[in-house]
Amino acid sequence: MKPFRVALVLSLSWGLAFASSTGSRADGTASAEAVAQGKYLVTRVSLCIDCHGAKLGGKPFRGTGPPHVPWATYAPKIAGLAMFAADADAVRFFETGVDAHGKHARRPMPQYRMHSDDAAAVVAYLRTLRP
Numbered sequence: 001m002k003p004f005r006v007a008l009v010l011s012l013s014w015g016l017a018f019a020s021s022t023g024s025r026a027d028g029t030a031s032a033e034a035v036a037q038g039k040y041l042v043t044r045v046s047l048c049i050d051c052h053g054a055k056l057g058g059k060p061f062r063g064t065g066p067p068h069v070p071w072a073t074y075a076p077k078i079a080g081l082a083m084f085a086a087d088a089d090a091v092r093f094f095e096t097g098v099d100a101h102g103k104h105a106r107r108p109m110p111q112y113r114m115h116s117d118d119a120a121a122v123v124a125y126l127r128t129l130r131p
Helices: 003-019 032-045 087-096 116-128
Strands: none
């Protein structure tokens, strides 16, 4: 196998194995494993910093998309997830690509279809960051 394929297979295998250990504690707060998995997904898989900035504090886009596609001009601050009042709304967004108001995020935001454990881990990690 080529080095790139080996690295990809290893990272996917690690991610799948790690995802099964994520969850919440009895008091409803995220476990350390869930936060670590969320950090991995945000920083290594989804690469959120590419659009939302190094500290996930938001930043403007320089280009635009095709004329017939609604295109965001700014990537919002996602550190702390202030735009979601409830974790369930944020999890649903990462599972379905639809926000609490029934709207899809404008491109270039990917329309994620995350597994519920991964979506909950991403939310757990982003909630730990200072808004």
